[in-house]
Amino acid sequence: MRNDIKASCQKRLNRIEGQVRGLAKMVNEDRYCIDIVTQISAVRAALRRVEEEILKDHVAHCVEHAINSGDKADQRRKIAELMDVVGRVDR
Numbered sequence: 001m002r003n004d005i006k007a008s009c010q011k012r013l014n015r016i017e018g019q020v021r022g023l024a025k026m027v028n029e030d031r032y033c034i035d036i037v038t039q040i041s042a043v044r045a046a047l048r049r050v051e052e053e054i055l056k057d058h059v060a061h062c063v064e065h066a067i068n069s070g071d072k073a074d075q076r077r078k079i080a081e082l083m084d085v086v087g088r089v090d091r
Contacts, residue, residue: 005057012050019043051089058082 001009020043026036059082066078 001054001057002061005053009050009053012046012053016043016046016050019046055082055085 019039023036023039023043026039063078063082066074069075
């Protein structure tokens with residue numbers, strides 16, 4: 001993973017970690033259910049953005065490298081991995 005992507009993802013994940021701690025506090029304080037669910041939705045959206053950033057980096061580097069290498073077996077493996085993970089997204 002490129003250093004700029006890693007730093008961006010780490011920053012986002014640190015923010016998400018704070019959001020999750022806030023959610024735990026909301027639950028502990030018996031906050032209004034809809035407010036909690038709204039915050040859960042925000043955390044899920046933030047995680048999706050991190051996931052998208054990492055997948056884009058994977059395609060731009062790992063998959064591209066496999067394609068440029070000419071190694072057919074590696075190309076098939078990378079594409080199969082990508083299709084598998086994309087198939088699991090949002091399930």
